[in-house]
Amino acid sequence: MKKLILASQSPRRKELLEKLGVTFTVEPSNINEDLALSLSPRKLAEELSRKKAQFIANKRKNCIIIAADTIVVLKKKIFGKPKSKKEAKEMLKALSGKTHQVITAFTIIDSKTEKRITKSVQTLVAFYKVTNKDLEKYLETEEVFDKAGAYAIQEGAGQFIKKIEGDYTNIVGLPIAAVKKALKNIGFAL
Numbered sequence: 001m002k003k004l005i006l007a008s009q010s011p012r013r014k015e016l017l018e019k020l021g022v023t024f025t026v027e028p029s030n031i032n033e034d035l036a037l038s039l040s041p042r043k044l045a046e047e048l049s050r051k052k053a054q055f056i057a058n059k060r061k062n063c064i065i066i067a068a069d070t071i072v073v074l075k076k077k078i079f080g081k082p083k084s085k086k087e088a089k090e091m092l093k094a095l096s097g098k099t100h101q102v103i104t105a106f107t108i109i110d111s112k113t114e115k116r117i118t119k120s121v122q123t124l125v126a127f128y129k130v131t132n133k134d135l136e137k138y139l140e141t142e143e144v145f146d147k148a149g150a151y152a153i154q155e156g157a158g159q160f161i162k163k164i165e166g167d168y169t170n171i172v173g174l175p176i177a178a179v180k181k182a183l184k185n186i187g188f189a190l
Contacts, residue, residue, distance in 0.1 A: 001189060002112070007056040007067035010146075012154070016174040017066070020183075020190060029055040029067055041073045042120045045105035050118055053107040061111050064188050068106040070173050072149030074098060079149045088150035089139055095149060096160075097129035102149070102171045108182050117182045121175035123166030125153070130160050 006017055009028035017024060029052035039047060052067035072079040074094055082088035105120035130138075138157065144150040151157035153164075153171045169176045183190060 002110070003060075003063045004188065005056055005060060005063050005065045007052050007065050010068075010173055012152075012173045013068060016169055016172060016176050017179070019176060020180055022183075022188075022190060024066075027056055027060075029053070031055050041071055041076075041078055041101070042103055042105070042122070044078065045069045045071050045103045046107070046118050046120050049105040049107040049120075050116075053109045053116070057109045057111040063111045064183070064186065065109045065111060066106060066179065066183075068104055068174050070102065070104040070148045070170075072100055072102055074100040081146055081148055082144060082150045085139055085144070088144040089135065091150040092130065092135055092138070092144075092160075095127045095130075095151075096135070097127060099124055099126040099163075100149070101125075104170045104173060104175055106174065106179055106182070108179070108186050108188075110186055115186055117186055119175075119178055119182060121167055121170045121178050123164055123168070123170045125164050125171060126162040127160045128162045134159070 004024035006024050006026050007029040031051045048069035049067050053065045056065045079091050102123045107118040109116045143152045143155050167175045
């Protein structure tokens with residue numbers, strides 16, 4: 001069986017992939033996540049996931065590589081990972097009381113056959129109106145910095161969620177049902 005590599009440093013993606021009961025190694029792909037590319041949000045996430053997977057595929061032969069990218073979109077504005085507390089606050093204030101999209105794209109590459117699958121999944125997330133007090137308290141946590149949109153639904157930001165439409169694991173960072181299907185389609189035995 002070919003070695004499976006998760007091209008991500010995200011502990012959440014690692015956790016989700018572990019739920020499939022597969023053995024894999026983690027090898028982060030250090031590419032520039034350029035959110036300024038002039039692509040639609042879905043195409044942007046797909047392109048970034050492709051670049052991440054290809055980076056590892058170029059270095060590892062006879063492996064299956066999985067890479068993903070998650071973005072948050074509100075009225076055509078793309079939110080990546082905040083670079084500061086101020087930016088995280090601006091993102092969360094913008095999301096407060098509104099519905100936004102979470103798009104996670106993933107790419108799976110068989111580095112021996114060069115067969116590849118790229119897919120994206122969208123989930124709608126509605127936030128309650130977040131009070132300034134709750135926002136300030138949440139901003140004190142470290143979880144705002146390494147997540148698109150400055151929040152983690154599975155952690156403290158769960159209190160802000162009014163409703164979701166779609167795949168919950170997609171919001172966490174890896175749409176696990178779609179990944180499982182794609183792994184089977186590429187020939188990886190589960």
